[in-house]
Amino acid sequence: xxxxxxxxxxGYPGRLFVFEGLDGSGKSTQAALLGKWxxxxxxxxxxxxxxxxxxxxxxxxxGKKKGLLTPTTFSLMHAIDFADRFERTxxxxxxxxxxxxxxxxxxxxxxxxxxxxxxxxxxxxxxxxAPTPDVAFYFxxxxxxxxxxxxxxxxxxxxxxxxxxxxxxxxxxxSYERFQGRIKKEYDRxxxxxxxxxxxxxxxxxxxQAELRSAVRPILQGFPKGEALxxxx
Amino acid sequence: MTDRTYGTRLPGLPxxxxxxxxxxxxxxxxxxxxxxxxxxxxxxEVEGHAVVDTGLRRSTLxxxxxxxxxxxxxxxxxxxxxxxxxxFGDQLENKIVPALSAGSTVLADRYIxxxxxxxxxxxxxxDWARRLYGFAFRPDLVVFLDARPEILLHRSIGKYxxxxxxxxxMDLCLSRDLFESFFLYQDRLAREFEWMTREYAFHTVDAxxxxxxxxxxxxxxxxxxxxxxxxxPVRRRVRPTPPGPAASA
Numbered sequence: 001x002x003x004x005x006x007x008x009x010x011g012y013p014g015r016l017f018v019f020e021g022l023d024g025s026g027k028s029t030q031a032a033l034l035g036k037w038x039x040x041x042x043x044x045x046x047x048x049x050x051x052x053x054x055x056x057x058x059x060x061x062x063g064k065k066k067g068l069l070t071p072t073t074f075s076l077m078h079a080i081d082f083a084d085r086f087e088r089t090x091x092x093x094x095x096x097x098x099x100x101x102x103x104x105x106x107x108x109x110x111x112x113x114x115x116x117x118x119x120x121x122x123x124x125x126x127x128x129x130a131p132t133p134d135v136a137f138y139f140x141x142x143x144x145x146x147x148x149x150x151x152x153x154x155x156x157x158x159x160x161x162x163x164x165x166x167x168x169x170x171x172x173x174x175s176y177e178r179f180q181g182r183i184k185k186e187y188d189r190x191x192x193x194x195x196x197x198x199x200x201x202x203x204x205x206x207x208x209q210a211e212l213r214s215a216v217r218p219i220l221q222g223f224p225k226g227e228a229l230x231x232x233x
Numbered sequence: 234m235t236d237r238t239y240g241t242r243l244p245g246l247p248x249x250x251x252x253x254x255x256x257x258x259x260x261x262x263x264x265x266x267x268x269x270x271x272x273x274x275x276x277x278e279v280e281g282h283a284v285v286d287t288g289l290r291r292s293t294l295x296x297x298x299x300x301x302x303x304x305x306x307x308x309x310x311x312x313x314x315x316x317x318x319x320x321f322g323d324q325l326e327n328k329i330v331p332a333l334s335a336g337s338t339v340l341a342d343r344y345i346x347x348x349x350x351x352x353x354x355x356x357x358x359x360d361w362a363r364r365l366y367g368f369a370f371r372p373d374l375v376v377f378l379d380a381r382p383e384i385l386l387h388r389s390i391g392k393y394x395x396x397x398x399x400x401x402x403m404d405l406c407l408s409r410d411l412f413e414s415f416f417l418y419q420d421r422l423a424r425e426f427e428w429m430t431r432e433y434a435f436h437t438v439d440a441x442x443x444x445x446x447x448x449x450x451x452x453x454x455x456x457x458x459x460x461x462x463x464x465x466p467v468r469r470r471v472r473p474t475p476p477g478p479a480a481s482a
Binding site: 062071072076077079083084087088117122128129 | 316319326361365367
């Protein structure tokens with residue numbers, strides 16, 4: 001059993017860095033860059049993103065198609081997905097002493113489910129198995145900017161991403177802006193209550209990355225290095 | 234709406250009072266639950282009530298995934314607990330609530346309590362399980378069929394020809410021996426049902442008896458829900474003695 005260097009936040013020997021923000025906020029780019037840099041520094045790094053695991057992605061797709069999903073089941077399906085990812089790919093490296101870089105974490109569920117009208121206390125209870133990260137970065141950016149980035153990179157806006165199931169607007173872009181606006185408002189709120197580190201993500205990539213590196217340095221002070229290892233989970 | 238559920242508001246549900254009745258039959262595998270559900274359904278329908286029956290793991294949303302997960306045995310305890318919760322949520326919103334809104338009686342062959350007990354014996358905290366299922370509707374009546382482990386054992390063997398892997402809790406690795414695991418597992422489940430009996434006001438019915446006897450007790454519990462007092466026990470109709478040599482003698 002590895003017992004040295006327990007994190008003051010969650011007690012595991014590894015470290016947990018979380019990247020949160022709207023789609024198109026630049027968090028994935030930054031997470032990948034930080035992971036590379038950490039590995040180059042000689043840390044054992046495990047990077048993972050929250051996109052659907054095999055187990056439930058088919059179910060979510062099927063449920064979406066049939067229109068079977070309600071805010072409650074939608075929330076639970078994502079919780080299953082996260083729990084599976086957590087039990088399988090986040091917890092083991094955290095216990096093994098890795099620096100785990102998570103592109104999206106439980107906060108994603110808190111804001112999305114709140115925007116869908118779920119009881120926030122209930123959602124938090126469900127995710128109470130997820131330990132508090134050493135740092136959670138919130139990449140703050142106006143919804144308009146994410147929409148422009150999406151359009152510029154020709155990414156399609158999905159039905160659920162636009163919150164079309166909530167009937168906010170008949171128009172996909174309009175609904176997207178309203179729904180993502182709700183999510184942003186919730187992010188802005190919990191960033192304070194959950195003591196997230198707010199990153200102004202309207203800036204270019206380089207200064208943001210530099211800021212992140214300075215932010216994690218103190219957390220990693222005295223943290224053991226191993227053979228440089230980067231795992232993209 | 235929070236008074237209709239166990240504390241968590243369900244978004245997007247009708248706010249008006251739902252007319253139907255929700256009756257839950259709980260009990261271990263082999264407690265005679267399914268038999269009782271069938272008998273009760275038949276009787277309620279004869280009495281003129283529209284009955285919708287529901288059980289666990291029958292929704293279209295994730296039942297396939299649960300079956301697949303069980304075959305592979307690769308899921309963590311939290312993930313599996315949430316899969317069952319999603320399955321239940323799907324049934325609640327797409328089947329139970331619509332039926333209640335239509336004024337039907339919903340007869341549930343097991344409910345959140347079995348799911349909670351299973352999750353807890355696999356490592357979830359009681360508090361987490363209780364709050365996870367906070368969105369469930371409060372039943373009008375919960376009947377808990379209480380049968381001795383030996384009775385469960387015999388009925389289980391009678392049903393499967395052996396003991397079921399999951400109903401014996403073999404995934405918990407309590408014992409490599411199926412028989413021993415069965416007793417250890419049932420004992421742990423029983424311990425969870427014990428606190429839930431108080432917390433959720435179960436009506437415990439002694440199920441170490443024949444189905445008709447159990448059914449008669451359950452009917453007496455169900456009858457007041459429909460605003461009537463329990464009927465006196467049905468007397469068996471005495472068949473007229475057939476004419477024959479014995480009669481004439």
